[in-house]
Amino acid sequence: MDYLKSALPSQIISERGSNLVVINPGSANIRIGLASQDTPFNIPHCIARHTKQTEGNVIDQMLNSHVVPEQHKEREKAYNTIASLLKIPFLDEEAPSNSIPRKMGRVDGHNPHIIRKNLPFTWTNLYEEAIDSSVSLETSSKGENGESSDPKEEGADSKDINASERKFKEFICGDEALRISPTEPYCICRPIRRGHLNISQHYSMQQVLDDLHTIWDWILIEKLHIPRNERNMYSAVLVMPETFDNREIKEIISLVLRELCFGSAVVHQEGIAAVFGNGLSTACVVNIGAQVTSLICIEDGGALPSTGKTLPFGGEDITRGLLWTQRHHQTWPQIRTDVFRKPVDLLMLNQLKETYCEIKEEELDAVAVVHSYEDRGPPVSHKIRLTALNVPPMGLFYPKLLVPDVYPPPPRTWFHDYEDMLEDTWHIDFSRRSDMSDTFYPNVNGGLPMWESYPIFSAKPKKEEKVGLAEAITNCILSTGRIDIQRKLFCSIQLTGGVALTRGLVAAVEERVLQAIPPNEAIDTVEVLQSRTNPTFVSWKGGVILGVLDLGRDAWISREDWIHNGIHVGSSKKYKDSYYLQAQAMCYMNS
Template sequence: EGEVNEGSSVSEPKYRESIFGEEALRISPAEPYCLCRPIRRGHLNVSLHYPLQQVIEDIHAIWDWALIEKLHIPHNERHMYAAILVVPETFDNREIKELLSVVLRDLCFSTAVVHQEGVAAAFGNGLSTACVVNVGAQVTSVLCVEDGAALPTTQISLRYGGEDISRCLLWTQRHHKTWPQIRTDPLTRAIDLLMLNSLKESHCFIREGEFEAVATVHSYENASAPSSHHTRLTAVNVPPMGLFYPNLLVPDIYPQPPRTWFSDNEDMLEDTWDVSRQEGYFAGGGGGFFPMWDTYPIFQSKPKRQDSIGLAEAITKSILSTGRGELQRKLFCSIQL
């Protein structure tokens, strides 16, 4: 999401106020834009420099753009629609409530239903019982579903995903000194991460032996057209093995978002959760009304499992935690990736 350059003269190029989607990731680093990522490592990206209110406003702006530009649903017609909010297993109850507020209050849908990502994936594949493995960009999650219901004790969240494999590809090439002498920084330059993701998808596969590939990499050093460099990639089968051996992956230099405000005592995935709504305010326990979630009582929420283990071990650990032999056999025969 970028800001308009108010001081631009007539001869300078005009910049849009905001750019969304993959187009935002392809903006040259020389352009005067600030890239906002409201979700990071499976949680709202709240920090001292990125407050909750700004995170929520950015999520609203992204969803509003997608509804108008991709689904062609204008504001004045949304009251005729109901929304299904599919949330990842990593989200806490407070985060789900904030997103639900955006759907109902800001996007103006008439009603909304909350579903877990793993359960939705199982039903999408026509299954009621399965072990669902979701390899995302920054988080990998494992969850077992039995008869259409998630088993909370089987949930495992791993703090690595596809972007970590891409960064590992860059580190591997630099280690073998096959990467060109160009500046490539996937952590701060989204266009570099897109290039690495493309190389990963084209050349990185899990297979035995030593493999090499010839690829073209791009350098975005200035506002001119990107320069191309032909290079030989080596050990291209090493980065994807990071899913099973996380020690191969490059550590994340950014700290985890603070968790203090996420605690909540309500389970948003329970059928019994309900509140009465009156002009953007919700009924409080003392008979009055308070702004949406602002003074919601803080309780210790159930712990989320964040194990730094390999994917194969995580799947085995998740299935065995069910404790029932017959169910375990079913799950080992039905692993959905």
């Protein structure tokens, strides 16, 4: 303890961070890296496996893209409400004439000034040949037999490679998995969706865990260069979203310790890590992820479980709202854009959203270049005028614009209990049956009798609400029930996640939260704190700080203990000296 008080943060990091891997898994992306890194790798959380199917790939399990007429009406009504607030024309009104036509047509030549932020993506190379990991769309437009579809392009290159010798990669992870044409023989799976393990009757728990293992193992080897035979010398810090239930966390711990062979691991809540990542001790953390938004109040370094809330929408819903808006205004070109079955289209739209969308009053248009991706062919560029770019991000406050039910959460029927990681029940000393095997996966059929020995808790659904962001923040803070902490939290709102980078969001949150506070509450000030680091990575950074400062404490689980003893019984006073940890975090952030 005395050493930690006297040592410089950089010295502690160099001594303790070199063998510490910090993992912050999300629904759409995983942030992972060594504690000694400045920023983590931010990798799409998906895997494409080679399949024998000949009719293209299955993008997601139990995917429902049907929107009922009532949802269309609600969406249009939400748009007009937003339009009134932003002082722009309603949905069916024509905007004033503009010298730039909305439809600009196809772009035959590249204009660097226009497309420098929206370059076309490239198809992934699917073969195990020793060539570049990804090739241009023009190159990959060749057929599966390796010959060009254009007779003029046939030459020596097309004859060098015998078609029978070309072997498909068994699996492809991360960004490259999203750049595979739906016509290719690959099935894309996302093991985490809407803040939970993506388990369904079509995607078993064992398959989900196998996919997670393959993705994480690939990252450790290819990105962090940590081979399997050296993992026992590394420790893992798991920064877990509050949406995860305890059983899901137990499965992840087993994956890290048993399958990935880390020497030890520790779990920290994402909300707490976000606070420490910014050198704070008290805040209302609002994490706006790609598929869910989670809120939790932190006081003196500890979470207040009763304040936890989950909203079933995120950045990808805003992206879909952008496409819907453009199609409704007939600004989108006549191309086959499908965010559900063509992941490359979602990548393109996400890029457009991040570049052009912001929250501000009055009309917000922009000239941009969008791309169409057809089968294995090269991308086609279309120059268009995007309109109403300030409407989609306002869906955070008016979620009916986003139609979240288009992308429902995974079914939860596989659960026998609804433990909440915020309630600290996982420190209970569970008894084990004498006939239970010490191994975590005792039978090859995927059964987990280990869990049968645990008591079944009464079913308690997660606190998921279908309200706007301002109401959710207000309810979250007011649920603390104490005026002193309420005033402090309303002035300590912390926005995290990639959507937090949206221009104009901070001012919009401050204004609308202030409006949402009931008039009988003695609160007249709302403030969103400026993040000291990239909001996308702040929870990961907090995991680094907590992991480095927490190494000697009893919350850590060793691989041997986990395999032989199962559930680890940790201290219920995990953050008992949070003031000390917070001071260390401030020192770290300011160094």
